[in-house]
Amino acid sequence: MNRAIEKHIRFVLEDDSEVMSAALTGDLDEENKRMNRALIKRHEGILAKLDNGETFSQDDLQLIRAGNEIHLNNGANLNGHHKQAVKLDRWLDHMMELDKDKAMQILEQWLDKDGRTPARVYRALHTLWEEATPNDAVPEPAFDDQGRCLTCGSKISFADVTDTVVFVGDEIVKRYDGDITNRNCVRCNHPEQYSDFAHYDDDGGSPACGANRHQSGAARR
Ligand SMILES: [Zn+2]
Numbered sequence: 001m002n003r004a005i006e007k008h009i010r011f012v013l014e015d016d017s018e019v020m021s022a023a024l025t026g027d028l029d030e031e032n033k034r035m036n037r038a039l040i041k042r043h044e045g046i047l048a049k050l051d052n053g054e055t056f057s058q059d060d061l062q063l064i065r066a067g068n069e070i071h072l073n074n075g076a077n078l079n080g081h082h083k084q085a086v087k088l089d090r091w092l093d094h095m096m097e098l099d100k101d102k103a104m105q106i107l108e109q110w111l112d113k114d115g116r117t118p119a120r121v122y123r124a125l126h127t128l129w130e131e132a133t134p135n136d137a138v139p140e141p142a143f144d145d146q147g148r149c150l151t152c153g154s155k156i157s158f159a160d161v162t163d164t165v166v167f168v169g170d171e172i173v174k175r176y177d178g179d180i181t182n183r184n185c186v187r188c189n190h191p192e193q194y195s196d197f198a199h200y201d202d203d204g205g206s207p208a209c210g211a212n213r214h215q216s217g218a219a220r221r
Contacts, residue, residue, distance in 0.1 A: 111125070142184075149188060157185050163175055
């Protein structure tokens with residue numbers, strides 16, 4: 001790592017910790033004091049990594065970026081660290097992982113700076129985005145082929161059904177039956193309501209059911 005970057009990271013973290021520890025003597029409430037202490041500890045950990053030449057985690061980089069922000073935004077350079085802050089911010093751009101949302105945001109932001117960017121460039125960008133995030137991704141199944149919860153073996157689930165209704169004014173003139181969405185095991189997700197339905201689980205009597213329930217007993221704390 002570049003010496004100047006390293007020096008500025010130290011400055012950013014030490015400066016931030018100083019502000020937070022000064023606040024500890026003020027009339028901050030307990031929760032905020034606790035958070036300040038935790039952050040100061042995190043800063044110390046990052047500084048120790050710097051001393052030992054260890055690699056930063058993404059969380060470390062996030063904290064460094066948060067600490068640098070105040071110096072970055074200080075365009076008037078009141079404390080004489082603005083230039084270093086800009087350099088550190090660029091360095092962080094290289095070091096920090098970019099998720100799809102952020103990548104999309106950056107590209108659009110830069111394209112927007114040029115009024116001559118043709119619409120098809122944006123369309124191409126959105127097509128790539130759609131490719132990268134398939135809407136039809138199949139989530140992990142939560143129920144077995146007999147509709148038993150894979151976690152606890154219960155057969156009882158709540159499901160939301162979304163119908164589409166056609167209103168004319170305040171009157172419903174047509175209703176399209178909806179799809180089942182959000183099917184959730186009652187025992188796992190709504191334990192307070194489970195007793196109302198538990199008898200449906202008890203009357204099954206198939207051997208698989210008993211075995212499942214036995215398993216679930218252990219899994220249920
Ligand atoms: Zn369950």
